[in-house]
Amino acid sequence: MSRVLVTGAAGFLGSHLCDRLLADGHEVIGMDNRVSGQAENLDDIYYEDGFTFYDHDVTEFIHIKGELDWVLHLASLASPVFYREYPIKTMKVGALGTHKTLGLAMEKDAKYLFTSTSEVYGDPEVNPQPEDYHGNVDPFGPRSCYDESKRYGEAMLRAYKEEHGLDIRIARIFNTYGPRMRLDDGRVIPNFIQQALTGTDLTVYGDGSQTRSFCYVSDMIEGLVALMDSNVQEPVNVGNPDERSILELAEFVIDLCDSDSGITHKPLPPQDPDVRRPDITKAKRELGWEPDIGLRDGLERTIEYFEPRV
Numbered sequence: 463m464s465r466v467l468v469t470g471a472a473g474f475l476g477s478h479l480c481d482r483l484l485a486d487g488h489e490v491i492g493m494d495n496r497v498s499g500q501a502e503n504l505d506d507i508y509y510e511d512g513f514t515f516y517d518h519d520v521t522e523f524i525h526i527k528g529e530l531d532w533v534l535h536l537a538s539l540a541s542p543v544f545y546r547e548y549p550i551k552t553m554k555v556g557a558l559g560t561h562k563t564l565g566l567a568m569e570k571d572a573k574y575l576f577t578s579t580s581e582v583y584g585d586p587e588v589n590p591q592p593e594d595y596h597g598n599v600d601p602f603g604p605r606s607c608y609d610e611s612k613r614y615g616e617a618m619l620r621a622y623k624e625e626h627g628l629d630i631r632i633a634r635i636f637n638t639y640g641p642r643m644r645l646d647d648g649r650v651i652p653n654f655i656q657q658a659l660t661g662t663d664l665t666v667y668g669d670g671s672q673t674r675s676f677c678y679v680s681d682m683i684e685g686l687v688a689l690m691d692s693n694v695q696e697p698v699n700v701g702n703p704d705e706r707s708i709l710e711l712a713e714f715v716i717d718l719c720d721s722d723s724g725i726t727h728k729p730l731p732p733q734d735p736d737v738r739r740p741d742i743t744k745a746k747r748e749l750g751w752e753p754d755i756g757l758r759d760g761l762e763r764t765i766e767y768f769e770p771r772v
Contacts (some may be wrong), residue, residue, distance in 0.1 A: 465489045465530050467572075469520045469563060470537035472499030474642045475577070475635075475682065479536065480504070482683050484512055491526060494537065495519040497551060498544045503642045520559035530570035532690065535563045535615075536577045540608070543648030549607035556611025557618075564622050575631040575690060576619050578697060580738055581609045582634060590705075590739040593634065593697050603733050616697060623695060631689050636701025636740045640679030640760065641767035651676065654712055655765055658719035659772045668730035670709025675739045677702035678760035681753035688749040701740035702753040718761055 466483055470476040471492025476499065483490050484507055492504065493516045507513050518524065520537050537555050539545045545552040560576065567574040583591045584599030599609050622628040639651040647653075657664045677685075677700070685700035706714075709725070716723050745751050 463487050463489060464532055465491070465528065466532040466534060467491045467493060467526060467530055467566070468534045468536060469493045469559070470499060470535075471515065472496050472501055472503050473536065474503070474640075474644070475638065475679065476536045477503035477642055478679050478683050479534065479686060480507060480513065482687060484510060488512070490514075491516065493518050493520060493524075497548065498539050498541065498644070500642070500644065520562055521554045522562070524562050524566050526566065526570070530566070530572040532573050532575065533563050533567040533570070534575045535560060538577065538611075540579070541644070541647045541649055543646060545608040546604075552607045553611050556615045560615040560618050564618060564628065567628060568622070568626060573629040573631070573690075574619070574622075575633065575686070576615055577686070578612045578616050578632050578634045579608070580634055580636040580699070580701065580740065581605065582613050582616065584609060585733060585735040586737060589737040590703060590741040591699070592741040593699055593744055600733060604731070605733060630695050631692070632697040633686055633689055633700045634697050634740075635682065636677055636699065637674050637738065638677045638679055638682045638701070640764050642679075643764070645768070645771060650674065650708060650711065651715075651761070651764065652768070654715040655719065655768050656772055658715050658721040658723050659765070659769060661722055663724045663726040664712045664716065666708055666712050666725050666727050667734060669727065670712065671707055672730075672734060673705045673707050673737045673739065674711070675702050675705045676711075676757060676760070677753055678755035678763070681755050685745065685749065685751050685753075688751040692749050694748045698745050698748065699740040699742050700745060701742065703740055703742055704757060705737070705739040706757065714757070715761065718758070718765060
């Protein structure tokens with residue numbers, strides 16, 4: 463049994479990862495200041511033996527009593543709604559938060575996992591995106607606070623590995639969805655489901671030909687656990703290579719919700735990526751992992767979660 467710190471524990475991915483680690487018999491310390499995380503995401507485990515929660519900002523000094531085997535740094539303002547509202551907090555959690563948690567890992571002689579993002583590839587000029595693609599990113603653009611915080615975090619991990627020999631893992635996470643996403647998240651799947659369930663026209667930006675690849679949350683958690691169990695200390699794409707256009711997704715959600723909603727087109731936001739699809743060759747080879755849940759199955763589960771909350 464390992465003793466594990468999970469930052470961003472009250473968030474969408476963090477809470478699911480805490481569930482999985484506890485189910486596997488690990489002792490879990492969850493940390494979150496709930497800027498974007500939700501306390502209710504931890505309701506099922508909050509009073510479980512083996513789980514402790516700290517209401518704490520990871521950009522401040524972190525003190526944990528006792529040993530740690532892993533530091534998993536998931537804290538991040540990952541949704542466009544939140545990183546546009548809190549650009550400085552977004553930069554700080556990716557920079558200072560990464561620095562503080564790396565220091566803690568050094569102090570405890572713990573392994574370290576960082577959840578990076580497909581946004582490090584920016585608006586990619588190759589499709590699908592392999593890990594050795596260096597990206598097409600604007601460091602002063604409207605998404606830069608998030609993109610650059612993650613790129614900086616990756617570079618910081620590399621520095622700690624090179625200078626201190628820290629045992630690191632880097633997951634480049636592609637679009638993930640499922641239960642416990644916020645209704646006000648701002649990302650496309652919760653937006654579409656909420657609009658479809660309330661009979662509102664679904665908002666599609668541009669002509670909807672831009673693509674994304676959507677990974678169901680349980681598959682993502684399996685990928686992160688597989689990465690922890692591996693010896694891979696370079697970035698690994700974790701996502702579902704099933705690429706869909708946004709217009710196709712909108713029509714699919716309307717159908718699954720049995721909704722009368724139509725589709726309204728609005729101008730495309732600046733620097734919205736045209737394509738997004740992970741090359742998961744490395745994950746298959748090095749982790750023995752690939753996603754299992756299809757889009758229909760995953761969307762049906764997500765719609766079922768959202769229906770009583772709309």
